[in-house]
Amino acid sequence: MRISLRAVIFELLLAVTFAAVAGVAAFYLSHRLTSGFEATVDYRAADDATLTGFSLDAYREVASSDEVLKRALAELGEPGAGFARIAALRREVGAVVVTGSDGEPRLRITATGDALEEAAQRAEALATALESWDRSATPARAAQAAVGLDERIADLGERIRSLQVLDSPDEEIAELVVERERLVALRQRAADGTLPGAVLERVDSGSATAEPDTTRNVALAASAAAFLSLLLGLRRPRRRTPPLRRAPTAAGRGQGRLQPGPALRLLGSYPNSNDPKVLRRAGAQLRATLATLLPEVRPQVVLVTGLNEGCGASTVARYLAEAAARRRTATLLVDADLREPGVADAYRLTEQSHDAATTLDWLQDPTAAPRFAQVEIDGGVPLDVVPQFRAVRPAPGTAGALFAGFGEAVRHWDGYDLVVVDAAPVRSVDDTRLLARWATGVVVVATPGSYDERSWSEVRRSLGAAASSVTGLIENEAPTPPTPRSEVEPPQLRIRDAGAASTGTRRPAKGRSGRDRS
Numbered sequence: 001m002r003i004s005l006r007a008v009i010f011e012l013l014l015a016v017t018f019a020a021v022a023g024v025a026a027f028y029l030s031h032r033l034t035s036g037f038e039a040t041v042d043y044r045a046a047d048d049a050t051l052t053g054f055s056l057d058a059y060r061e062v063a064s065s066d067e068v069l070k071r072a073l074a075e076l077g078e079p080g081a082g083f084a085r086i087a088a089l090r091r092e093v094g095a096v097v098v099t100g101s102d103g104e105p106r107l108r109i110t111a112t113g114d115a116l117e118e119a120a121q122r123a124e125a126l127a128t129a130l131e132s133w134d135r136s137a138t139p140a141r142a143a144q145a146a147v148g149l150d151e152r153i154a155d156l157g158e159r160i161r162s163l164q165v166l167d168s169p170d171e172e173i174a175e176l177v178v179e180r181e182r183l184v185a186l187r188q189r190a191a192d193g194t195l196p197g198a199v200l201e202r203v204d205s206g207s208a209t210a211e212p213d214t215t216r217n218v219a220l221a222a223s224a225a226a227f228l229s230l231l232l233g234l235r236r237p238r239r240r241t242p243p244l245r246r247a248p249t250a251a252g253r254g255q256g257r258l259q260p261g262p263a264l265r266l267l268g269s270y271p272n273s274n275d276p277k278v279l280r281r282a283g284a285q286l287r288a289t290l291a292t293l294l295p296e297v298r299p300q301v302v303l304v305t306g307l308n309e310g311c312g313a314s315t316v317a318r319y320l321a322e323a324a325a326r327r328r329t330a331t332l333l334v335d336a337d338l339r340e341p342g343v344a345d346a347y348r349l350t351e352q353s354h355d356a357a358t359t360l361d362w363l364q365d366p367t368a369a370p371r372f373a374q375v376e377i378d379g380g381v382p383l384d385v386v387p388q389f390r391a392v393r394p395a396p397g398t399a400g401a402l403f404a405g406f407g408e409a410v411r412h413w414d415g416y417d418l419v420v421v422d423a424a425p426v427r428s429v430d431d432t433r434l435l436a437r438w439a440t441g442v443v444v445v446a447t448p449g450s451y452d453e454r455s456w457s458e459v460r461r462s463l464g465a466a467a468s469s470v471t472g473l474i475e476n477e478a479p480t481p482p483t484p485r486s487e488v489e490p491p492q493l494r495i496r497d498a499g500a501a502s503t504g505t506r507r508p509a510k511g512r513s514g515r516d517r518s
Contacts, residue, residue: 015229022225026217037116039123041109042100042204056097056107059200063095063109063130071129076121093126100203107200116207127202134198146190149183156180265472267443270316272477279478280326283319286443286474287327290320293471294441299332299416303439303469305432306425307446307455312476314342316445317422325383330417332372334386335359336406336435337424341388347375351389359388366408384416394431403434410438426462436466444473 045056062068069089073081093111100106109127113119160176267289270282294300304320306313314337321333335343336359344350356373372384394402413419423432426444436442444459451473460470 011230015226018229019222019226023218023222026221029217036112036114037119037207039111039113039116039119039207040205041123041127041202042098043107043109043127043200044100044104044203045199046201056105059107059130059134060095060097062133063093063107063126064090068126068129068133069093071132072122072125075125075128089122093122095126095130106203120207123205127205131198131200131202134200138198143190146186149187149190153180153183153187156183267472267474269448269475270312270319270478272479274479279315279319280323282478283316283323284326286316286320287323290441290443290471297440299410299413299419300440301410301419301421301438302471303336303421303423303432303436303442305423305442305444307427307444307451307459307473309425309428311425311445311447311450312478313425313445314346314422315478316443316474316476317420318343318346320443321383321418321420322377322381324418324420325381326378330415332384332386332413332416332419334419334421335388336421336431338388338392338394338431339424339429341391343385343422344387344389347373347385347387349373349375349385349387349389354387356385356387358390359386360392362386362409363402363405366405366412370412399430399434403431406435407438426459433463433466436463436469439466439469441471442466442469443471445476446473448475448477 043056043059066083066086069086070081072093073079073085073089078085092113093109096108096110098106098108109123109130111119111122111126113122156176156179160173160180163173163176268282268286271278273279290300290302294302302320304313304317318333321331324331333343335341338359341359349356354373355371357368357371361368373387375383375385377383410419421435421439423435426432442463446455456473463470
């Protein structure tokens with residue numbers, strides 16, 4: 001997708017505008033909001049509690065636990081509160097480890113409220129609950145910490161002596177010495193029965209007004225608005241396809257057909273790849289697009305033609321037919337490019353191996369017994385084909401009579417859901433115009449950069465009255481295999497009277513059961 005400089009400048013200006021509006025709104029709301037209040041309670045670890053090795057970080061997590069918050073709600077006069085109320089209180093209170101004025105760590109209980117008294121009550125309730133939990137849990141935890149002290153002290157002594165022999169750094173030895181002294185003191189307290197009964201020791205409390213952070217709010221609001229504006233602006237489509245409209249009335253098979261608007265409609269693209277999986281996906285996408293655009297008739301006749309020679313219309317037609325066959329749709333692929341047929345070569349069909357009626361046979365005698373070539377794709381999926389083994393060209397003035405038989409052939413193909421017709425380039429010969437009047441939709445294939453509104457208008461003029469069948473255009477970048485060309489012109493074909501071909505013949509039964517498969 002190409003984006004013009006004007007579009008980029010417009011999106012940037014739009015983003016700046018949105019950012020300014022969001023910033024002003026955040027600034028206004030920050031000053032309009034009622035200031036909140038915050039109350040705090042600070043704790044330090046008791047001197048004798050350090051013997052047990054307890055840390056304030058562990059108590060920070062305990063302060064937000066369900067057990068302590070339930071005790072805090074009971075202190076606030078809400079015993080038996082449910083999980084919803086506990087979650088609400090967790091948003092209003094908290095605990096953090098800070099550094100005190102003396103450089104020692106502190107556990108700070110915080111609580112917010114719309115009034116100073118409300119914040120203070122919540123902070124005191126949480127502090128009381130945490131102290132209660134501390135007094136009930138610390139003795140048992142201290143006794144547990146005193147278990148096996150003799151072995152741990154002896155182990156530390158051995159490690160200290162080993163490090164001293166190895167001349168290890170003094171800092172490492174000093175840390176082990178401090179740890180050993182702590183354990184020795186703890187063993188003595190355990191022997192005397194004077195283990196710590198609590199870890200926390202309240203040292204301070206306070207309150208403050210919690211003002212909104214205006215600078216942060218404005219910055220966040222402006223940044224979010226600018227980012228969303230750019231994101232939505234870049235994802236907005238730059239071009240919209242004109243809406244489809246119904247042709248007012250049409251005769252024959254064209255009745256009720258969808259008619260494109262005057263602007264060129266892109267149906268999709270075939271990428272520049274030789275990978276069959278990639279091309280199969282492109283064919284499946286084209287099939288799905290056509291399913292939404294074509295009227296529900298049977299059979300749907302899709303004429304695939306090229307804007308110029310060598311643009312890969314046969315490749316597009318073949319992968320479209322295969323995609324429909326994979327969807328279990330009764331599909332017939334017809335090679336109607338009499339001058340340069342290519343479907344038989346693509347599937348390696350020969351006259352000797354397949355006794356099938358060719359496209360020329362169907363045009364000359366549409367009522368003859370139908371004999372289709374059948375190929376298998378993707379491990380057994382059948383696809384019926386009407387091949388054209390030899391290149392021919394109608395003699396001057398006979399093309400109209402020859403292709404008049406195509407309409408009768410379509411009526412014999414009513415057992416199919418979809419008939420894909422690979423036709424000659426639309427601007428090269430008159431064949432495509434003569435075939436298009438029987439088509440439900442016409443797909444024009446072109447390479448990128450080879451078409452514009454003028455060439456699209458020429459296509460519609462070339463099709464004449466059948467221009468209303470044009471469904472859209474496919475961009476094809478897939479490599480086109482070279483078509484072997486004979487240095488000798490194809491033989492001219494003389495057409496006998498179309499009426500003589502139909503006398504004394506029997507019309508085959510409708511449906512797929514009447515086909516002669518080979």
